[in-house]
Amino acid sequence: MKRFIGFVTKEFYHIFRDRRSLFILFGMPIVQILLFGFAITNEINNVNIAILDHSKDANTQEIINKISASKYFSINQLIERESDIEAVFKKGQVKAVLNFEKDFSKNLIKNRQATVQIITDATDPNTANTITNYVSSILQNYQMEQNKAVKINYVIGPQPRMVYNAELKSVYMFVPGVMTIILMLVSAMMTSISITREKELGTMEILLVSPIKPLLVIIGKVFPYIFLSIVNAIVIVVLSIFIFKMPMQGSLILLALESILFILSALSLGILISTVSATQQTAMMISLMGLMLPVILLSGFIFPISSMPLPLQIISNIIPAKWFIIILKGIMLKGVGIQFIWKETLILLGMTVFCLALSVKKYKIRLE
Structure with missing residues (x-):
C-alpha cells in the first residue's frame, strides 16, 4: 500500500509540475464558465x-x-388535469404544455376573446422562447382565418408562463453543458494522454513489471484525474450558484454521485482511447474528434436533438454527455429525484462498465 500511495503522490507531483496541464485542468474551466455565457438561438x-x-x-x-x-411540434400526449403538468415536465417527455381554458368557443363567440396558456420548460431558455413565439404565431394565423368570416374580430390571447427558468437566463442552459465538457476533457483526454505518454516513452512496461500490480498501476495513473475532476465539478457548481445565481433545486448528494458516475464514464473512455493509441498525438486527436465534437454537437447542449436528422438522433444515444446533461438539468433546475433519472443513470453505468471491461481485456492482450 505504501508503494501505491507513493506512486499516486508521484503522479500528482508530475501533474503540478506541468504548467500546460495545470492550465487545462484549472484555468480552462474557470475561463469557459465565465466567458461562455452567451445565448444561442436555434x-x-x-x-x-x-x-x-x-x-x-x-x-x-x-x-x-x-x-x-x-413541422415544429409533435403532440406527445393529452393530459386531463393541471396537476399532471409538473409530473410531465419532470419526466422530460415534453418541452411545452398548451392549456386551453374552459368554454373556449363560448368565450370566443360571446366575449370575442379566449385564452390559451403556453407553459414551457425553460431549463433551455432559448428553446422555450422559440416555442412560445412559434405557438403564438400559429394562434395568430388561426385568429386571422376566423376573423374573415365574422364582422367583429375574435381575439385569442396566449398567456405564456415559463417554468424552472422564469427569467429566461441563458446561464441555466450553458452551465450543465460546460460542466459536462470540462469533466469529459479532464477525465478522458488528460487520462488517455497520461497513459499514452508512458507507453510512448517506454516506461509503461517498466511500471507494469514493477512490484506494484498492473491494475494498481492503472488505478494510480487515473486516480489524480478523478480527484481533479471532482474539484473542477465543485468549482463550476460554486461559480454557477454564487456568480450566476443558478438555483440548486435538487439534492447535492445526488448531484455529487451522478457527477462521479459521469467522471468514471469519461475516465473509462480515456483508458479505452489509451489502449488503441501509440502516441500522445494520436490520443489527442481521437479525444478531440471522437469525444469533444460529439459532446458539443450531439449532446443537446447547443442544438436540440429533436431537430436533428434521425441518424444523428440515434447516434446521440451513445454519447454519455447527452444523458449527463439531462441528469444535471433535472437535479439542478427541476429538483427531481432518482425516480425520474434512473434510466439515464443506468445508461451511464452500463457505458462505464462496458468501456472498462473492454479496456481491461485490451490491456490483458497487451501484457500477454
Missing part, C-alpha cells in the same frame, strides 16, 4: 408538447390539429 423542429384541453370543442380541436400539422 430553429426548432418536432418538439414534443402536451395538450390540456378543458373545453374540448370545435375551435380547440381545430387549433390542436393546426399545431399538430406544423
Whole structure:
C-alpha cells in the first residue's frame, strides 16, 4: 500500500509540475464558465408538447390539429388535469404544455376573446422562447382565418408562463453543458494522454513489471484525474450558484454521485482511447474528434436533438454527455429525484462498465 500511495503522490507531483496541464485542468474551466455565457438561438423542429384541453370543442380541436400539422411540434400526449403538468415536465417527455381554458368557443363567440396558456420548460431558455413565439404565431394565423368570416374580430390571447427558468437566463442552459465538457476533457483526454505518454516513452512496461500490480498501476495513473475532476465539478457548481445565481433545486448528494458516475464514464473512455493509441498525438486527436465534437454537437447542449436528422438522433444515444446533461438539468433546475433519472443513470453505468471491461481485456492482450 505504501508503494501505491507513493506512486499516486508521484503522479500528482508530475501533474503540478506541468504548467500546460495545470492550465487545462484549472484555468480552462474557470475561463469557459465565465466567458461562455452567451445565448444561442436555434430553429426548432418536432418538439414534443402536451395538450390540456378543458373545453374540448370545435375551435380547440381545430387549433390542436393546426399545431399538430406544423413541422415544429409533435403532440406527445393529452393530459386531463393541471396537476399532471409538473409530473410531465419532470419526466422530460415534453418541452411545452398548451392549456386551453374552459368554454373556449363560448368565450370566443360571446366575449370575442379566449385564452390559451403556453407553459414551457425553460431549463433551455432559448428553446422555450422559440416555442412560445412559434405557438403564438400559429394562434395568430388561426385568429386571422376566423376573423374573415365574422364582422367583429375574435381575439385569442396566449398567456405564456415559463417554468424552472422564469427569467429566461441563458446561464441555466450553458452551465450543465460546460460542466459536462470540462469533466469529459479532464477525465478522458488528460487520462488517455497520461497513459499514452508512458507507453510512448517506454516506461509503461517498466511500471507494469514493477512490484506494484498492473491494475494498481492503472488505478494510480487515473486516480489524480478523478480527484481533479471532482474539484473542477465543485468549482463550476460554486461559480454557477454564487456568480450566476443558478438555483440548486435538487439534492447535492445526488448531484455529487451522478457527477462521479459521469467522471468514471469519461475516465473509462480515456483508458479505452489509451489502449488503441501509440502516441500522445494520436490520443489527442481521437479525444478531440471522437469525444469533444460529439459532446458539443450531439449532446443537446447547443442544438436540440429533436431537430436533428434521425441518424444523428440515434447516434446521440451513445454519447454519455447527452444523458449527463439531462441528469444535471433535472437535479439542478427541476429538483427531481432518482425516480425520474434512473434510466439515464443506468445508461451511464452500463457505458462505464462496458468501456472498462473492454479496456481491461485490451490491456490483458497487451501484457500477454
